[in-house]
Amino acid sequence: MRPAALPFVAQLYAALSALLLPAALRRAYGASMVDLFADLYREGWSTRGWRGGVRVVGREMASLLRTAWYERRKVSPSRPTGGSVDTDPAVTRAGRGFPDPDATGPRRRRAVLSGLLDDGREAFRAIVRNPAMSIAVVVILAVGIGANTAIFSVLNTVLLRPLPYPDADRIVQVLEFRDDRPEPRITQRVELFRAVRERAETLDAVSGYVAQLMNMTGVDEPVRVDGWAVTASMFPMLGASPALGRVFSVDEEMAGTEPVVVLSHALWQQHFGGDPEIVGRSVKLDGTIHTIVGVLQADFDFLGQKADLWTPLVLSATRREGGRPLRSLHMFARLRDDTSAASAEAELNAGLDALRENPLIDALYPGRLRLVPLKERLVGGLRTELWMLQGAVALVLLIACSNIANLLLGRGAARRKEIAMRTALGCSRRRLVGQLLIESSMLALLAAAVGVLLALWGARALIELSPDDVPRMESIGLDPDVLLFTVLVALGTGLGFGLAPALRATGFKLQEALSFASSTGTSLGQRRLGNALVVSQIALALTLAIGAGLVANSLTRLLWVDPGYDPDNVATLQIDLPSSRYGSGELHAAFYDRLLARVGELAEVEAAGVANTLPLFGAYMGGGFGIEGDPEPLSDEEVPMASFSLISPGYFEALGIPLLRGNGLGGEAARDRLPAVVVNQALVDVYFSGREAIGRRLRLGGDTELLEIVGVVGNVRRALAGDAEPTVYISHRRMPEFLESKRMLSFIFLVARTAGDPRTALPQIRDVAAAIDPELPVYDLLTMQQRTWASVARERFYATLLGLFSSVALLLVAAGIYGVIAYYVSQRIPEIGVRVALGAAPGDVFRLVVGRGMLLTASGIGFGIVGALAATRLLSGLLFAITPTDPATFVAVVGLFAAVAALALWQPAHRAMRVDPMVALRRE
């Protein structure tokens, strides 16, 4: 994204200088100035990145305004200038009293300030003369600018600011892309990692990590921590330095060394009280004692992920004691300074060809390795959505500008005499336009000041609202970049809403204006401009509102989806059973039995069950299976696939999943028939094509044991937006064996249906678990409704924001329509009087006014629909069960707009109907 912005900024500079500079200077040096600006801008970018660029733009724009202002005063006819060098104040300081833009230091500042104050006072007086109007303008703009600032603060933090790592743009992730798959393979085999680390010459600091959720004990209470096993090269690559102690050495990557751990600053503060003597102490992780060797700095961000602690990644052997061998890992590297990503990629793939002699690699890597910039990986997916939000708020601001331009157009007519007078006294049009623009810029800056306060509040609300998948959200704030953006937006806004009215107000035949001093003098051109502004407002707002309508509609559909279970009155929590202490199947079974029995005794609980997964949880385990009696599949693709859920008998009742046929897994009878399973309807539909499934027998994965299907239950959606997958429900008594064969992770969920509010039952259930084993971490105490709500966080975020923006836009539009039509009526009173006097009925007058308003509305809606058809495609990633051109949404939003327009027309139409012909004619 480096100087991609260059043409635009340079064009802006060119446009401003064309507008502001005196003709002579512009003709002789305008082009050179723009070139020079571009050079300085590039220099700013290359030395200080995005900040440097912004700094140059701000400085140059401000200086351009100063220069233009000074140069214009110098040549204005009211102030004589000497042609000779002696008296030219720019060359010498002989001509005191003139502000001198070339001077530096306090002297120049004073001079410029006094000059600005002159024009400012003038503008200020004009603003104060009409307080109601000025307040309206400031309020409308403050909302628009505030919203833009708030969204930009997010965009800036997430997308634009460089990542907080040294040479962050040289850090890449190694991914494998295959032609036949849209998504790349994210983790790479250890064999590949080793080979790349040894051979790749264009890559420095090849490093990797694997996630390892761990239980930490030996502190005040057992905690579940987000641990990461990282190679020693990871910390230097990310520029992480320890606040205490040290990070890992390369030796610690070897198997058999003493286990060590580095803590995050937050964990150190939270669970070790920030103990400065922490280094050298030890802590138990999944039952193994680890020595704490260091604590990282507070501001370290581990690739946007929640991280509590790190252990060395041992490549050669087992992942951790009792764990399975490490097979693959997330792989990162830093490009060497003298290589590009493309050439490093070419080298890597050439090397890969050589590596394919290793049969393992050959089989696993049919695709190409790609080096994807870290930033792309972390925030690339959010780019469209965040820019869409920025576009939406920009639309709101545009509507606000157009709205205010319309207000000012009306006022321009009122100020016509004042302006004509000044023109007659020798004020040039350029000068007048300039002063009107200073006036509108002052209003805009005032609004920006209010808007920044709104944005401060708004940014906080955004953080509250934001889904978890937006990284670095917590570091969002109003930094200088954002403030500079706001000021630039405000100045642009001042120009945006001020320019058309200013040109319009000053562009008339002098004599005409002075002689024809009637109060009804609005030109045809002015009305046309006003109409065009209203039409454009309606069109923009409609585009926005249709977008919001689609997202809201989609969210409603999502929340109304039947998930297949009853989420009301269900309490859930997660418990970890570390293999170090729950190594055997008997221990597991004993724990479940005690837990379920004790939880079942709680008065609040109606039914309870344990399971290895939960709807909406996100992680599922499954695999292939075979059906007894069916022919052996010919290829891998034809192997039947299903999710495997391990559940206790109460699970179906607790979640309210209906048993459609046969039996559940419970009851005394089940104990005798251990090899029994229940399947869901989706599995029957897909693999039994409607034939009777009960009584048939399945073989899971490579097992030899046959399991009999004893019942069929209803389908459950894994995610609200997803479909039900074929699922096999297996008795929880088999959990230990699934754990051993690594087909299940070491945590379980407890679900309980409660009589009353599940939130009151949750702490009781936790206490029961703690009473059985106080060392077990119990976490994520949530009701099923809370899980549902959390699962649509992203959709809610965008629906709320777009809804808010389009409501503001709709309000502005209503005000715009009202303003234009009310003004139209007030200008037309004599004409209406004549019509009424000539026999027009009130109904005719009503039709005239409403017809006019509706014509504007209809044109706006027409353009808006075209705009929406073009723009809503951007939303397709956010929509569920609805197309971006959903006719129902379009019709509903258009209907809403028509209704709002009708409401806005009501008062002016009534006023027109009450016109008394005598009064009206007398006014003429």
Add this chain to the structure above:
Amino acid sequence: MKKPMPQSPLTVPVYQILLTLADQDLHGYAIIQDIRERTRGEVDLTASTLYAAVARMVKAGMIVEVEGADGADDPRRRYYRIKPAGRELLEAEALRLERSAQMARDKNVIPAMAATRSGGKRS
């Protein structure tokens, strides 16, 4: 063109531009860079101040636009050369500053180490 009065102080940009062009013909960007370097960033002109000053200096006959030197990096760029009038003005200003500094030294306002400290900030 009337000869400028040597007593009149020059503005900072005009003085610095003349100083930069005293021994070389340069284009706008290079002038800005040279000034920034010599003054350690204390004087950092913008595009508009530079060209506003250049416009006046050309008009006053202090400098003149010339063809770029051989091997000039960019034909689009406009090079400027100091004219005798400009040099005279620069000399007069430098001498005036020198005299001013001497007066300050005589009154012990600044230390009397004229040879090494030439008036600019060292920090």
